[in-house]
Amino acid sequence: METPTTQATWLSAEEAGYLKAGPRRAAEAVLARLIDNDLVRVSREGLVSAVHQNGHGATTSVEARMLSYARTPVPFEEILPSTATSTEMVQLHQHLLGRGLMQRGRHRHDGWWFSLAIAILLFVLGFSAPGCFYGVPIALGFFFWQYGRSPVTHAGKEALRQVTANDRVHAVALHGFDGRIATQSVRALFGLPEQLVVTREPARARKSRRSSSDGAGYGAYSACGSSSGCGSSGCSGGSSCGGGGGGCGGGGGS
Numbered sequence: 001m002e003t004p005t006t007q008a009t010w011l012s013a014e015e016a017g018y019l020k021a022g023p024r025r026a027a028e029a030v031l032a033r034l035i036d037n038d039l040v041r042v043s044r045e046g047l048v049s050a051v052h053q054n055g056h057g058a059t060t061s062v063e064a065r066m067l068s069y070a071r072t073p074v075p076f077e078e079i080l081p082s083t084a085t086s087t088e089m090v091q092l093h094q095h096l097l098g099r100g101l102m103q104r105g106r107h108r109h110d111g112w113w114f115s116l117a118i119a120i121l122l123f124v125l126g127f128s129a130p131g132c133f134y135g136v137p138i139a140l141g142f143f144f145w146q147y148g149r150s151p152v153t154h155a156g157k158e159a160l161r162q163v164t165a166n167d168r169v170h171a172v173a174l175h176g177f178d179g180r181i182a183t184q185s186v187r188a189l190f191g192l193p194e195q196l197v198v199t200r201e202p203a204r205a206r207k208s209r210r211s212s213s214d215g216a217g218y219g220a221y222s223a224c225g226s227s228s229g230c231g232s233s234g235c236s237g238g239s240s241c242g243g244g245g246g247g248c249g250g251g252g253g254s
Contacts, residue, residue: 014062016163017173018092019101019156023084025176026092030062030083032172035190039063040070046196047073061088076196101156103149116140 011019017029031048034040039057042048050070058064065088069079083089096102119139126132152160165171168189171181178197179186187197 011159011163012060013169013173014060014092015096015101016160016170018096019152019160020174021176023089023093024080025173026062026089027066027080027083028177029169029173030060030066031080032169032177032190034063034066036167036169039067042076042190042192042196043073044193046076046193048076048079049073060092062086062092064088096156101153101159102151103153104151 013029013033014026018026031040034057035042037057038051040048040050048070049072050067052067053071055064055067058067062083065086066079066083069082074082093102116139119136122132122135122139126136150157163170163174165174165181168186171179171186171189175181175186177187177190177192185194187194
């Protein structure tokens, strides 16, 4: 059961980024805040370096982790995945779970429709062979499992709807450095070189990657058959589960 929340639910930029698109977006939001507060600098060559060597200015553990990575200049495209897969990012995910804003999701199985079709067929056959009705809840159970579940809860989606891109840090949390607000690119708000951002993986590839890691697991379909009506049906099912740490993914809660 989801933890009740109110319209006053407050999200930091990194939390909003995680709910919106997973740990990578949260790392982008963290980098945006550090740039916004002059705690890190990004060179024209795309090297990120901390202004202070003692982690000064960090307000969260994820920010502290990113600043520690940036004590020596590190490429833009290395600091983001390093932060996204850090222990601190996993702790952020656990924090969102604890607040009831995230849950263990399930990847939608390609054959989700098959279980629904079986349930409908069993229901129709049940009028002539009542034993078929017993198979309907089983088939529906597999359908709901295979259909998947978003890792972002209803409460998380409601909290995310309250977040607006009213500053450039939250613009990154909601749209990413490679996103756009109206006719303006988000990266331009930070003066980042275009080639620095366009070297990222294509949006379609990111969407595919997030989709594959959205769930904590997914179940395979169940096939039921009978030699004499549905009264003596036999069922077999299988499941395959895979977990995603940071993603946990977020992703993508839009």
